[in-house]
Amino acid sequence: MIHFDSIAKRMAPEGILDFIKEGDDLILPLANGEPVVLLDALEQNVDLLKGVRIHQMHALKQRPYINGEFGDRLRHVSYFLSGATREAYRAGKIELVPSHFRQMPRILRETTKTSLILATASPMDEHGYFSLGTNADYVAAFIGKVPFFLEVNPNMPRTFGGNQVHISQVLGYTEVDRPLVEVLPAPINDKDRKIASYIMDHIPNGATLQVGIGGVPNAVLDALKNHRNIGIHTELLTDGIVDLINKGVITGVEKKTNPGKVIATFALGTRYLYDFMDENSSIELLPVDYVNDPRTIGQEENMISINATTEIDFYGQCASETVAGKYYSSSGGQADFAQGVLFSQNGKGFICLYSTAKDDTISRIRPLLTPGSVVTTLKNEVDYVVTEYGIAHLRGKSLSQRTKELIRIAHPKFREELTFKAKKLGFLV
Template sequence: MKTDIQYSTAEEALSVVQSGQRLFIHGSACTPLYLMRKLAEQADRLRDVELVFITVQGDIEVQKPQYQDSFHINCMFVSAPIREAVNSGRADFIPVFLSDIPDLFNKKILPVDVALVQVSPPDSHGYCSLGVSVDIARSAVNMAKKVVAQVNPNVPRTHGDGQIHVSRFTHMVYYEEALPEVDYGEKTGADELKIGEYIAEMIEDGSTLQMGIGTIPDAVLKALTNHKDLGVHTEMLSDGVIDLFESGVINNRKKRIHPNKGVTGFAVGTKRLYDYVHDNPAIAFLDIDYVNDPHVIRRNPKVIAINSAIEVDLTGQVCADSIGSIQFSGIGGQMDFMRGAALSEGGKPIIA
């Protein structure tokens, strides 16, 4: 199936957006920042446009106070660019398990009028890739009435569930820009490295790893260089896995599902990571309702789920999403993997 490739201007493409509609915004390093800037330029003609997404990166122009009559953010994870908007009351937050979000689209609990995504250029067969953010984007693209794609040659072509034929796009806008980068290793200090060493001692050879967001999971990866036959089934990847893949510490040979292949929903890191996952058949980016399903997670042996907490009280209750009355992040996939690891044969859920 081939289709002629025709590109539109951003102004023409975004003309499909109308007042009162709900828009899905692609997230993480694939946040379509150019389309978001161009959408802000159309604020005068738009009112009450709802924007739904999980983690976004970069400067999100439409979250600024001057656009609040035109755009309303209704996010399902509070990331740094929109944290102030949520906590000041300009934006809303929906507390929901990451694995449940695709069902909100699939069952039309949150019907999507227009999806704005950022993809790789089409291949010779006309297929683009959702790059390093397949997660909930796959379901949103499937269910949206219209899809507008920012086509960027810097988006990696990843293997898995992220292939979309150009015939699915209402409009394609070509715009090249660097993807946002986060270097968790750069922020890792002596305390994090020591915690990483303690956790590494709990990890047996042949374990399957899930790493959450932050410096501590990255510090754990730095302490695993002498381990053997590790696997990966995680909602996110960071730069810390690259050296372990290349040294053979991570080879995914002991996994029961997807053996010889690492599984993730999205990746956040530096250009080195984005280059590494490009056209890499050893890593599959899959729909998050599968990746984060505890019944799927438990099928691998020795699942080690490594996640961070903001606070742990004297009774053992863990808080990972808020600081007092301040909403810091969200529910995400932490509970999905804590449950999955606990159910896994020889698994260990770990909170640092």
Template sequence: MKRLQQMSARTTVLSAASAGRASAFGRRAYQGRPQMLSADDAVKVIKTGDRVFVHSVAAAPQALIHAMTRRAPELRDVEVCHMHIEGDASYADKKYEGSFKNNNFFVGKNVRKGVQEGRLDYTPVFLSEIPLLFRRGILPLDVALITVSPPDQHGFCSLGTSVDASLAAVQCAKTVIAQVNPHMPRTHGDGFVHESAISFMVDGPAPLIEHKRGKVTETIGKIGKNVAQLVEDGATLQMGIGVIPDAVLAELTHHKKLGIHTEMFSDGIIDLVERGVITGENKVIAPRTITVGFCLGTKRLYDFVHENPAVQFRAIEWVNNPILIKENPKMTAINSAVEVDLSGQICADSIGSKLYSGVGGQMDFMRGAALSHGGKPIIALPSTTSRGESKIVPRLKRGAGVVTTRAHVHWVVTEWGAVNLFGKPVKERMKALISIAHPLHRPWLEKEVERGFWFDVDENSPKIPESAHVDE
């Protein structure tokens, strides 16, 4: 850890976020210190018909969200938009339908039911392009609700654990209300916001929401090993949060000179930093630093990123820019999927037509890794669902969203092995994918290929036989 922290934190490419800023003080003229108010008084600025952005993931300002929701009887048609947020999303409750509309750029568990019922909305968008919605006035913002660390002696606060698209929201919103939370880590990178760019401050100490690690099952452990075998020494990694990334990281303890350039990470990277596995010395973009848009984990993670110059939180339009991502040699992007069809199409945001998550940054990194010298775009998933149904299927379910096209897919990994589809015609892809499907599913998948389902004019997807279900 000391080795990484002592290395230079300089970057070799100008951050797009920095280039887009009018000044270090935001777009507003300097007005001195913002007014300190209670949460209830601060959110009185929100008017009927306003569009309100809410800070992302663990940085969601709980006190401000509660206060805004309490104003429901006074408000009509307030659009609340955000990426995935943790914690309270009470404004999305059915009883507040007339007061609040909810527009999600990523569907989290606290709004998923409402989106699937059609009460709440979802905007399909690449994570890297969310800031463009604000900057180009496609979704003009009236109010941004954020959480920041207390200002330092120079008046600068930190967006802490989530810089991502939240920085653009702060720069573009007419009014910025900040919950000042001493528990928010002060992070390095693009996330410093001067108090003069904040309209109102609210004192709101509260521990950050934590995300505990899930259980790595035997199946997930095998996937982790198979993915780790594809990771070369000197590679730069992108991966998300969850049991598969945790399983992969646990298998990398003997690797050398790894780097991190990722939209998000969790606790799993800390051990590799402390072991000297992650050094970032082979990175071209922001060498010798960890590059990230946001993080979610336990207090250990939040303590790790606090005042750590080796971890650089950057605006998401920079982190997820494929043109920059590809500059890192051996860029290895590890993502997951709900379902893969035999031609290589990846469904990652829905279960059939039911939206489950979002487009996110998968394609940003799949493309960047594909263009990187020695890069490897990887899709990793269990071969079956929890109900024993195959995740490798002849055709995607009706209504399923294709997040990564068959032309963008390279490596696909399950607990049964890894195959590279890049450059393979469809018939070879089918054989390759069947070889890493669960053995109990391979016979019926082969029969579908033999009967020529690929040329079948019947638009109905072939039904998975009940006898082919795998018991967990």
């Protein structure tokens, strides 16, 4: 079936300019949801814009507008830094808005005009629906409430869940044919496998997992090959999850919410993942204010959350968005799941880190966080902390108990020094 609206609304990328007014706030999805060609059109016609701001987490591509080359005509507002925005932020060219991932739809509703959503989508189906493909994230929360302009790409997989946009909800769309960005799985080293081995003792059959990206999450997924009936409720889907579905490890039959379904809010991996997601009804991508809501997460039993930090202090404060006291990313969803597992019956949260940095010259376990560091996960919400030297359980422990636990899993060369400083600062007597 060919919808008349689809013919009338198909246009060149420059058609987007007809729908943008002075002072508009444009909202873009993260990662592969980024509409590259539409952004090209905005930059190429920037003289026609005035006071326009683009709001986005994790931009994919460095651009002149991100580097502030167009002044107030077109500016970028970031909610999570990436390689494309990190230096621009440090140079004062863009703004950074602190937020938990789950809060993004509400923050955008309350602090912007929510003028227009620009997003990449799969081609329209016979019923008149586009799919946001690898994404639901925060933009899916605006479907039917805020107008969309789409960049339709046949390389975007058609996925299901809460990310379907009908032609009647679209002001216009342009057609492109470009490959999606692919991120290869992080290699797994011996430290990753050691850290994963400590976590594996706490993952029962039938557990529901949230895992991020990186060597440790990949090592955990690799070690789950003999588990049964694992469920997935996570913000991010990666290649490793596909392998476990194919092996019958991930079934989700014991999940309390969305049983039998793999639930996420966006996906980032290789073509292997994207092809697997295409037309796969067992995977549902849902808005982040549902997926990452601690009240949703807490409904699962045996909810397991696995995330990483860059350093932790004796209080249990985790600085996961700064490196050496300088901003590197932002909060993302780490705190969402750290809070959520505390509501889950038998839920457990794991914060992982290598014990040292810079060739074993710096301990990542510190008496106090590096000056300039930003706390991502609060001391009251940290459950388990894992390094290659062991696992420490902090929930319900006193400060002196936490200090002893953390020193125990620190690199051996720093334990004496950490103990000395702990006594000097009053953490140990």
